[in-house]
Amino acid sequence: MNFAIVGCGFIAKKHANAIRNIEGANLIAVCDRVPELMEPYVNEYGATPYIELEEMLRDHKIKVVCICTPSGTHAAIAELAAQYGKHIIVEKPIAMTLEEAERIISSSEDNDIKLAVVHPNRFRPVVLKLNEIMEKNLLGTISHALCIVNWNRGQDYYDQSPWRGTKEHDGGVLMNQAIHNLDLLLSFMGTPTEVFSMEATRFHEIEAEDFSTGIIRFESGAFATVQASTNVYPKNYEESITLFGEKGTVKIGGPNALYFETLNVRDLEDSVIESYINEVKADPWGTSGHEQIIRDMMEAIKEDRQPVVSGKEGKRALELVLAFYQSAEKNTPITLKNTPITLM
Numbered sequence: 001m002n003f004a005i006v007g008c009g010f011i012a013k014k015h016a017n018a019i020r021n022i023e024g025a026n027l028i029a030v031c032d033r034v035p036e037l038m039e040p041y042v043n044e045y046g047a048t049p050y051i052e053l054e055e056m057l058r059d060h061k062i063k064v065v066c067i068c069t070p071s072g073t074h075a076a077i078a079e080l081a082a083q084y085g086k087h088i089i090v091e092k093p094i095a096m097t098l099e100e101a102e103r104i105i106s107s108s109e110d111n112d113i114k115l116a117v118v119h120p121n122r123f124r125p126v127v128l129k130l131n132e133i134m135e136k137n138l139l140g141t142i143s144h145a146l147c148i149v150n151w152n153r154g155q156d157y158y159d160q161s162p163w164r165g166t167k168e169h170d171g172g173v174l175m176n177q178a179i180h181n182l183d184l185l186l187s188f189m190g191t192p193t194e195v196f197s198m199e200a201t202r203f204h205e206i207e208a209e210d211f212s213t214g215i216i217r218f219e220s221g222a223f224a225t226v227q228a229s230t231n232v233y234p235k236n237y238e239e240s241i242t243l244f245g246e247k248g249t250v251k252i253g254g255p256n257a258l259y260f261e262t263l264n265v266r267d268l269e270d271s272v273i274e275s276y277i278n279e280v281k282a283d284p285w286g287t288s289g290h291e292q293i294i295r296d297m298m299e300a301i302k303e304d305r306q307p308v309v310s311g312k313e314g315k316r317a318l319e320l321v322l323a324f325y326q327s328a329e330k331n332t333p334i335t336l337k338n339t340p341i342t343l344m
């Protein structure tokens with residue numbers, strides 16, 4: 001299956017590497033406005049470089065396009081790729097506004113192509129194990145949850161490119177960094193109905209927020225408290241989700257939400273709990289999430305089904321982030337429109 005990448009910056013390397021690792025997948029074309037950035041892909045992968053996106057999209061051999069450009073450009077590129085009949089893997093966030101996300105989803109439906117959003121944390125070993133626990137309802141009714149991303153990003157990170165930290169093309173810590181953890185939170189907790197949040201830009205010279213905190217009310221009656229920041233000295237401190245259920249308490253955490261930090265489950269034997277913890281510890285990253293997203297897309301095309309992290313899944317994480325932004329701006333609770341979701 002032939003792939004192309006649009007946008008040859010930081011994250012494109014992960015896509016290219018993942019494509020190389022998959023038998024039957026080939027990177028045959030790349031597109032960027034900066035010709036030098038395409039050179040490694042021409043030299044190492046034999047990909048054809050394109051400055052003009054439409055010229056690349058006219059190549060009938062390309063089946064899937066990976067969109068790795070700044071977040072504010074995803075919608076226009078995805079719509080065009082869909083019109084050319086290409087399946088789409090779009091980096092997170094799916095887009096910067098709900099209208100853009102809806103346009104991407106409807107153009108993928110109109111043109112009968114598959115659409116996946118890159119939320120690779122869904123495939124982490126600790127998350128897959130927690131899904132198993134949730135599917136068996138071993139935690140019982142969830143009372144509340146805690147969702148934390150306390151990371152470090154220096155001013156140099158934001159100064160790398162003009163789009164970083166802008167409201168139009170990137171957003172702040174919620175839209176860029178914490179959206180992965182919020183996506184996981186939603187997959188465990190279900191439909192959010194109301195959000196109340198506060199935010200600030202404390203340590204960085206950027207337009208968007210570098211600190212956000214808030215509360216989410218879920219349709220189930222449960223709550224979640226969220227704290228996200230890129231202001232932590234001197235390095236990433238914690239990315240975690242804690243679920244407090246009537247029959248169990250689980251925390252997946254560490255600096256990158258990779259381990260079980262707490263696993264107290266009433267109806268699981270101690271030996272099983274220990275085996276879960278050790279299994280995850282032995283291989284915390286598992287197969288790269290990007291590789292799993294790309295493999296899933298290939299299977300989705302062959303089996304004519306939706307990818308695991310579909311456009312609609314990407315949209316509901318976006319919807320939550322936008323509700324946080326709206327609530328902070330208006331200093332009032334926001335009721336969500338409730339995009340229907342699939343629970344893990």
Ligand SMILES: NC(=O)c1ccc[n+]([C@@H]2O[C@H](COP(=O)([O-])OP(=O)(O)OC[C@H]3O[C@@H](n4cnc5c(N)ncnc54)[C@H](O)[C@@H]3O)[C@@H](O)[C@H]2O)c1
Nearest residue numbers: 007008009010011031032033068069070071091092118161
């Ligand atoms: N899933 C993850 O873990 C993860 C991690 C990092 C970034 N991302 C996402 O990936 C996207 C890109 O981030 P990045 O860090 O690689 O950015 P980057 O600035 O390093 O790279 C973006 C590239 O896109 C190119 N570009 C911009 N507009 C273009 C256009 N219209 N046509 C063709 N090329 C264009 C730029 O020249 C640049 O080379 C963002 O949406 C970001 O949120 C996801």
